[in-house]
Amino acid sequence: MAFIFLFVFFMYIFPIFFLAVPVVRTTPIVATVLLVIGVILWLVQTYMISKFITGPKKQAKQHKKVQQNGKAVQAEIIAWEHDGLIEGDPSKKILLTFTNLAGSQVKTYLHLVDTKEHEKRFEPGKEITIKLNQKGFEPPFTVGKGEYATSPRPWIWLWLIFNILYMIGFFLASYYFQSDGYGWRFLNPFSSWLWAPVFGIFIINFLLKTLGSQDIISKFYQLTSVRSDKDFGELLLYGKTTQGEIINYSQTGTYINEQPQVRFDVHFLNDRGDLISKKFKQIIPLTDLHQLKKGEAEVIYLPRDTDIFMVKPSQSE
Known part of the structure; x- marks a missing residue:
């Protein structure tokens, strides 16, 4: 609930406070350019919201295609x-x-x-x-039989409609309180109507990465290099598995959302017998810190680029 409140606050409530800030007026040409930029930013934000609707449907089509041709x-x-x-x-x-x-x-x-x-x-x-999947990486595989169903998301449609109405209503409110007979010359690079969708785009992009593209496939390997999330499908389809070792690990002192960042040193052999040494950092939940230990680990890596790899300590599954 706290996350939802922060999300709503920074996207739709916080910008309203700046209607009381004194206005820096611009020339008619600059104001018109900023108006166009603002409309584009709001449309981009609206389009990104629509991905919560189109994304699952696109995934369903991809799964059905792999089901037929995989x-x-x-x-x-x-x-x-x-x-x-x-x-x-x-x-x-x-x-x-x-x-x-x-x-x-x-x-x-x-x-x-x-x-x-x-x-x-x-x-x-x-x-x-x-x-x-022999023709791509998304998804890497699907079930041979069965239906890939997507759950309806009516709240996305409500959000989409609200976002459009908010865009128009916020502009009209800004015009009413800040124009003073000068039209939309109240628009300047610091206008909240302009930077509100910028905040929104960053927030929605984060939500899309964490919620919008959830698939039926998830990682078994706990520890991942920076690029392995992006190339997870290729790693699962064309990765090589090998035994490795966690040589060392230590907290860096950095915390993200009160969760510690840990630095890992890992060794593993590639398919040519060469010893590969890798160092990487990852945010580890506090509840999982006690599970970390040095020693043997399962490793999967991409032969074309050994910077793309995932690691699973051997003590548990």
Whole structure:
């Protein structure tokens, strides 16, 4: 709730306070240019909001395409855990292992809704058919059978409509309180109507990365290099797995949202037998700090670029 309040406050409430700030007037030409820039910024923000609607639909189409054209392989179920309920049916987080397109045995989590739980289809040791994406990386794979459904998001439509009305209403309010008979010459580079969508674009971009593109596939490997999130699909499809070692780790003293940043030193062998040494930093939840330790680890890396890798300490799964 606190996050939602901050999000709403900085996007829609905080800019209103600046209506009381004295205005620096600009020339008609500058004001008109700023008006056009402002409209463009607000439209960009509105377009980004619409991605919360179009994104899941696009993902569904991509999954169906891979389901039709992907390479079928058998994936073994290692473990599963309950992940809540969706429309009365249990949602499950399933740990799979399968041979990827590079011939390596990789692990990942698959989230699905079990509509026939009585059949016990997803017990450890059983296999399911998955389809690997041979023409891209998004998604890296999908289930061989089953429906990829997207949940309706009516609140996004309300947000979209509100954002458009707010854009117009905020401009009219600014015009009413700040124009003083000079038209829209109240617009200047510091006008809250101009920088409000800039704040919004940054906030929505963050939300899209964390919420908007949630897929049914999630990472098994806990520790990740900076670029592995972006290239996760390629890493899962073409990555090589190997044994590695966490040589050292230590907190950097930096905290993000009260969560500590940790620096890791990792060694692993590539497919040519060369010893690769990597250092990287990652934010670790306070609740997970006690799980960190030096020693053996599972590593998956991309042969074309060993800076793209993920690590899982060997002590637990």
